[in-house]
Amino acid sequence: MTMSLPELDPLDARLIGLLETDARRPYTQLASELGVSVPTAQARLQRLLDAGVLRIICWADHVALGYTSEVTLALNAHPDRLPEAVERLCASGPIRYLVLCTGRFDMIAEAMFRSRDELSRFLLDELRSIPGLARIESMLRLRHVKLSTRLLTDEKDSRPAENSALDLDAMDKALIAELQMDARRTPLELARKLNVSESTVRRRLQRLLGRGIIRIVGVTNAFALGYRGVASIGLKVAPGSGHEAAEILASYRDVRTVGIYAGRYDLMAWALFREPADLDHFISTQLSQIPGLRDVEVMPHLRIAKASHRFPIG
Structure with a gap:
């Protein structure tokens, strides 16, 4: 199970920690919290992704999706x-x-x-x-x-949320499907893809995230x-x-x-x-x-x- 992976420095570790908790942070917010420029934040994240150190995923509650x-x-x-x-x-x-x-x-x-x-x-x-x-x-x-x-940050509660398959309608499922393809798509990009308003996407995302039906997280190797x-x-x-x-x-x-x-x-x-x-x-x-x-x-x-x-x- 050994593989060639780059050495990580403190800035990499801080970036990973931020993405573990919320991988939908825009580059401007990541740069601000890290105290670096936006291009530096973008380059660091891309390096981690390309090297296989980090994946950005949309984790979805399988029960809410009907997998009982x-x-x-x-x-x-x-x-x-x-x-x-x-x-x-x-x-x-x-x-x-x-x-x-x-x-x-x-x-x-x-x-x-x-x-x-x-x-x-x-x-x-x-x-x-x-x-x-x-x-x-x-x-x-x-x-x-x-x-x-x-791996780098603590969780207050790592117990999966308890949801029902009845919680999701067709729009919810379409939104989750798009996020599973690319979890960092912006609300505007998602709205254009799904042919709905950006405000509709934001409300749906807030509900799905708030109820623990999805998590947009960085998963570290x-x-x-x-x-x-x-x-x-x-x-x-x-x-x-x-x-x-x-x-x-x-x-x-x-x-x-x-x-x-x-x-x-x-x-x-x-x-x-x-x-x-x-x-x-x-x-x-x-x-x-x-x-x-x-x-x-x-x-x-x-x-x-x-x-x-x-x-x-x-």
Whole structure:
């Protein structure tokens, strides 16, 4: 998972911090807050984007978009068919994330569906038709406890907002679709694209952002900030202790996501670590403080095969 990334200086770090909280800041505001010229702010941001240090995305609440079923898939493949299986999984529309890992499983994937029927068809038909897959385990995510995209700034609340698919109309969905193509489009550009007034776009954006239906954020490549690894962590806990355990797990800064599941694991998390020793400390010291903990399984990631924040919007 190593890659060539530029060295970051304090100005880069300050710029990333501003974009982590609100990536819709205009260049004039970024320049003012950084104490530099507008051309310098533009050049710095473009350098970070071109180098793969930063992505500007429109994160959207999948439930508000109608995706009511979310599963994590734990997969094994026959060694000689693994590349083919990875290629087919990456091409699958419902799969949003796919990583190759060490441990019990070869791959961990996350997929989203509009209904349980759609999920059933995927598991019974599409997934089982992929050559080379030797083992498939699916775990239904019951609740998000933490979903954090920030690395340099703190979040008051990293819990996803709870919305309903009924919250969005056709104009909302069209606006989100445009922002998922280019999250820094201005209200004027969006208004021209959608053939509505700029004031209409501003009102819609304010509502979508205010309710947590979308976030326009900068997502930083963790490896550019000194992290050297990511791991999926599955936990089994005693009955009745799941919610408390999830809240404690979510309180750790380097834990990026936490979910409550039905399946092999009661809880699953993704965590960053700078060195293998940090991961060892996290497992042996911090995880041991979780009440009711019965078993922990750690699966360090080898490679990200697919990572997509976009959803088909209909």
